[in-house]
Amino acid sequence: MxxxxxxxxxxxxxxxxxxxxxxxxxxxxxxxxxxxxxxxxxxxxxxxxxxxxxxxxxxxxxxxxxxxxxxxxxxxxALLPKDPLAALRVRQLEALADGVMDAAMAIVRECRRSPEGQNAAVLFCQREKIRRGLDALERYAGEGRRLNTPSLNLADIAVACAVGAINFQRIMPNWCVDRPVLVALVERLFARESFARTAPPSAAALYSDEL
Ligand SMILES: N[C@@H](CCC(=O)N[C@@H](CS)C(=O)NCC(=O)O)C(=O)O
CATH class of the missing domain: 3.40.30.10 (Glutaredoxin)
Known part of the structure; x- marks a missing residue:
């Protein structure tokens, strides 16, 4: 593979x-x-x-x-429940986390333009997607039914990768304020070997063409 x-x-x-x-x-x-x-x-x-x-x-x-x-x-x-509808509900949160990643990547691309070329409305709109997305994920993590359940699932992984990108790209440094359940969830996940082995390479990549 x-x-x-x-x-x-x-x-x-x-x-x-x-x-x-x-x-x-x-x-x-x-x-x-x-x-x-x-x-x-x-x-x-x-x-x-x-x-x-x-x-x-x-x-x-x-x-x-x-x-x-x-x-x-x-x-x-297994990273999804056996029941198809329960699996779809987890995948809905995977899609939400992926959407947060999309918004984060859009911000990174916009910020690579010269300051005069950056569109403030685009940046605001993408930041709002992240803010609303993380607020929803905080609620789901608090419920502990589709996310933050006793066994690791696909939504947990996608959420931690989205938050990892926000941290790595320094997009919203204060995202953790008022989102304590999400903070605890991602800190627990970042301690796993799978996350430690896949951490983004270095801050130097922030300024490279890689995304
Ligand atoms: N929906 C895709 C998004 C993948 C994506 O946008 N990858 C970025 C890298 S972070 C990319 O390859 N961008 C190149 C491009 O958009 O041309 C997925 O979940 O795999």
Whole structure:
């Protein structure tokens, strides 16, 4: 199993954590979608990472599809409930966390423009998505039914990767104020080996073309 991307990308980190938690051996093939690197476009016509390359020669892309593929083919260490509706509810929170990542990445891209070229309305709109998303996740984490349950699930992983990206990119330093349950959840997850092994490489990447 090969995974295309880098840990600077929260979507790549999400898939790597799933692979590690399920005990699936894989090689990370370092590839940056924004660089002049044909590898990504050859594997995914959309030119985005992550791409999972299976031993059968199939390529899977878009992290929710990859997560679903891994759940179907490696059901041991289940990350979704068996009941389809209960599983969908967890995947709804995966989508919410992925949306927070999308907003975080949009902010990073906007902030790479010169200060005069940055659109304040775009930045505000994306920050609001993150604020509302994290508020909703705090409520779900407090309920402990789909997120922050006794056993690790796909939503937990996606949420911690989204928060990891917000921290790494220093997008909303005060996000943790008034969100104590979410703070406790991600701190517990960041202590797991799967998260420690997939931490974004270095602050230097903040200023590189990698995302
Ligand atoms: N919905 C996709 C998003 C993946 C994504 O946007 N990846 C970024 C890296 S963080 C990328 O490859 N961007 C390149 C581009 O948009 O052209 C997923 O969940 O995998």
């Amino acid at each position: 090969k995974l295309l991307g880098s840990y600077t990308s929260p979507y790549v980190r999400k898939i790597s954590v799933i692979l590690l938690e399920k005990g699936i051996a894989f090689d990370l093939i370092n590839a940056a979608p924004w660089a002049n690197d044909a590898t990504v476009a050859a594997a995914n016509p959309l030119g985005k990472v992550p791409v999972l390359m299976t031993p059968l020669g199939e390529n899977y892309f878009d992290s929710p599809i990859i997560a679903q593929y891994l759940e179907l083919t490696y059901p041991q260490t």
